[in-house]
Amino acid sequence: MAAVQLYTTNASPLIEGNGHSPLCRHAHERAVVAGDDLLTVADLMERTDFDWCSEGGGYAMRRLSDTQLS
16 A cells, blocks of 8 residues: 555645645645656655645546556
């Protein structure tokens, strides 16, 4: 599961602003868009510097492929 991918609007602590999940009401776009950041669960667990939105959770899991599910 460490390789499961997550989408967020901002995964960089160097960029001002919270990270929003694609359906968060605070996000500018209400979907996954080309500018979203992609990281893995392992990346998420290793870092403590994220600034997630408290309303939208900050990230959304990417759907697993058939290979990943098997």
